[in-house]
Amino acid sequence: MRITVTVDGTAYTDEVEPRTLLVHYLRERLGKVGTVVGCDTSNCGACTVHLDGHSVKSCSVLAVQADGCEITTIEGLSRDGQLHPVQQAFHDNHALQCGFCTPGMIMQAIDLLADDADPDEETVRNGLEGNLCRCTGYQNIVRAVRDAASRMEPGSGPEAEQVAEQTSVAGGSRAEVRQS
Amino acid sequence: MIPSAFDYVAPSTVDDAVRALNDAGEDAKIIAGGQSLLPVLRMRLAAPSKLIDLGKVAELRGVREDGDALVIGAMTTHYDVQRDPLVREHAQLLAVATDTVADPQVRHRGTFGGSLAHADPAGDLLAPALALDVEMVLCGMDGKRTVPAADFFVDYFTTALRPSELLVEVRMPKYTGWHAHYEKFNRVAQAWSIVGVAAAVNVAGHTISAARVALTNMSSVPVRASGVEQALVGQEATPDAIRAAAERAVEGTMPVADNNADVAYREHLAKVLTSRAVTAACG
Ligand SMILES: Cc1cc2nc3c(=O)[nH]c(=O)nc-3n(C[C@H](O)[C@H](O)[C@H](O)COP(=O)(O)OP(=O)(O)OC[C@H]3O[C@@H](n4cnc5c(N)ncnc54)[C@H](O)[C@@H]3O)c2cc1C
Ligand code: FES
Ligand code: FES
Numbered sequence: 001m002r003i004t005v006t007v008d009g010t011a012y013t014d015e016v017e018p019r020t021l022l023v024h025y026l027r028e029r030l031g032k033v034g035t036v037v038g039c040d041t042s043n044c045g046a047c048t049v050h051l052d053g054h055s056v057k058s059c060s061v062l063a064v065q066a067d068g069c070e071i072t073t074i075e076g077l078s079r080d081g082q083l084h085p086v087q088q089a090f091h092d093n094h095a096l097q098c099g100f101c102t103p104g105m106i107m108q109a110i111d112l113l114a115d116d117a118d119p120d121e122e123t124v125r126n127g128l129e130g131n132l133c134r135c136t137g138y139q140n141i142v143r144a145v146r147d148a149a150s151r152m153e154p155g156s157g158p159e160a161e162q163v164a165e166q167t168s169v170a171g172g173s174r175a176e177v178r179q180s
Numbered sequence: 181m182i183p184s185a186f187d188y189v190a191p192s193t194v195d196d197a198v199r200a201l202n203d204a205g206e207d208a209k210i211i212a213g214g215q216s217l218l219p220v221l222r223m224r225l226a227a228p229s230k231l232i233d234l235g236k237v238a239e240l241r242g243v244r245e246d247g248d249a250l251v252i253g254a255m256t257t258h259y260d261v262q263r264d265p266l267v268r269e270h271a272q273l274l275a276v277a278t279d280t281v282a283d284p285q286v287r288h289r290g291t292f293g294g295s296l297a298h299a300d301p302a303g304d305l306l307a308p309a310l311a312l313d314v315e316m317v318l319c320g321m322d323g324k325r326t327v328p329a330a331d332f333f334v335d336y337f338t339t340a341l342r343p344s345e346l347l348v349e350v351r352m353p354k355y356t357g358w359h360a361h362y363e364k365f366n367r368v369a370q371a372w373s374i375v376g377v378a379a380a381v382n383v384a385g386h387t388i389s390a391a392r393v394a395l396t397n398m399s400s401v402p403v404r405a406s407g408v409e410q411a412l413v414g415q416e417a418t419p420d421a422i423r424a425a426a427e428r429a430v431e432g433t434m435p436v437a438d439n440n441a442d443v444a445y446r447e448h449l450a451k452v453l454t455s456r457a458v459t460a461a462c463g
Contacts, residue, residue, distance in 0.1 A: 001188060017185065018185075018186055018187065018188035018231065019182060019183045019184070019185055019186060019221075020182075021182065021183075021218075021222075024182070040181055040222060040223065041219060041223075042215070042218070042219045042222075042286070043370060045283070045285060048285055051288075054259070054288040055284060055285045055288060056285050056288055056289055057285045057286070057289075059218075059222070060214060060215060060218045060219065060286075060289065061214065061218070061289065062188070062211075062214065062218070062231075064188055064190070064233075065190075065211075065214065065233060065235055067190075108284065108285065111284065112284065127284060129283040129284070129369045129370050130282070130283025130284055130285045130286060130370055131283075132369075
């Protein structure tokens with residue numbers, strides 16, 4: 001079946017088998033190997049991407065279901081060699097060890113910040129319920145998300161603003177809310 | 181793992197979807213949000229010949245009022261149900277129960293109709309549907325029919341849906357001004373309910389004038405706790421009255437033992453959680 005999708009700002013048209021999972025299409029056809037597969041049960045969240053501006057587990061969506069949609073992966077976040085503020089906050093707060101859960105954690109963190117620009121600790125923990133980390137533990141991950149929230153506040157610095165603003169183009173309408 | 185091969189169609193109207201389902205025969209399956217079906221296909225626990233995707237059927241999405249009724253389209257996602265102002269106002273029980281389902285990513289894809297059609301006894305939206313006396317609107321080649329929730333859930337993963345029928349929408353009376361709580365007991369993140377209790381009450385002054393209570397995972401289907409409801413109505417919402425009423429929570433249940441809980445523990449949970457759910461609903 002023929003599908004057309006926009007991934008990290010680039011349009012692709014491809015012939016796919018209906019049973020192809022979105023995550024396999026992204027990794028194996030488009031080479032977007034930043035998005036990883038961590039489980040067989042839809043539990044771990046490592047495969048999280050944004051589909052029309054909302055986080056989804058890309059192992060639990062068929063590529064054909066994404067036809068006509070816009071997808072953002074972890075590979076589409078940085079701009080001109082500058083990390084997205086959430087990526088930078090994970091780096092600064094030691095929010096990863098092996099890094100396997102990190103692509104999904106960051107994509108889900110951006111989603112939760114789009115719903116709540118200044119989340120308390122409990123809100124962050126609930127928002128990351130669908131993402132499992134097997135080595136860092138969650139303390140620094142939660143710290144990083146709250147740190148990112150403070151950096152992304154309006155007036156928190158022109159660089160952060162600029163990166164976030166451009167991301168919102170790919171991240172859909174809700175992402176703009178957090179800037180207002 | 182990768183699912184075994186299947187054909188795929190994505191019709192854009194209910195009529196086309198019903199026709200596609202009938203043409204494809206018994207091995208075809210509907211896919212809604214795919215959040216229950218895709219894990220099953222990935223494990224190769226099922227191998228349908230064809231998937232009929234409801235994702236492009238716009239008329240199945242959204243919440244509306246129809247006179248005295250609240251109507252929720254089968255393809256409305258958990259995320260949209262949670263945030264819908266009409267649901268918050270007229271069916272608070274459904275909104276708060278949906279908050280407890282799975283995790284944010286799953287709630288972005290999974291649908292209200294998919295949860296009901298899937299009929300997992302541990303699913304969190306079946307008991308609220310039963311408690312709120314919803315009606316399921318089903319559509320087949322011969323047109324539509326309406327089935328009350330009490331007749332819709334037949335057994336484990338089994339509903340009154342015929343193989344050639346779609347769940348189109350869910351209709352319910354408005355529970356404007358009622359207070360509700362869903363008390364879900366599980367032990368780890370994004371886990372299913374070991375037992376859950378859905379409670380909605382209408383309180384006039386200090387007196388409970390009406391109550392709806394139903395239980396998750398205390399039988400192969402959701403169970404209405406009619407004994408608890410009767411014991412609550414006309415009472416003041418005191419701790420003693422609620423605790424006494426909650427003692428009747430196991431009436432009519434047939435819990436099973438599994439890795440999470442034996443029968444006695446489930447019965448204990450049903451009473452304790454009923455007491456908590458009603459207390460929280462009475463505020
Ligand atoms: C990690 C994880 C955790 C979860 N935790 C919970 C939880 O805590 N509580 C909970 O309640 N649920 C939980 N779920 C399930 C989730 O709520 C699903 O969204 C829901 O069970 C199915 O909805 P769906 O739209 O994804 O349906 P699908 O998976 O697409 O379909 C499910 C079944 O229903 C049928 N079907 C779907 N729509 C229709 C229709 N309109 N007419 C006829 N048949 C139809 C399909 O053919 C299929 O057999 C979890 C899922 C995952 C992956
Ligand atoms: S790979 Fe684990 S949830 Fe998708
Ligand atoms: S950093 Fe290793 S799994 Fe999270």
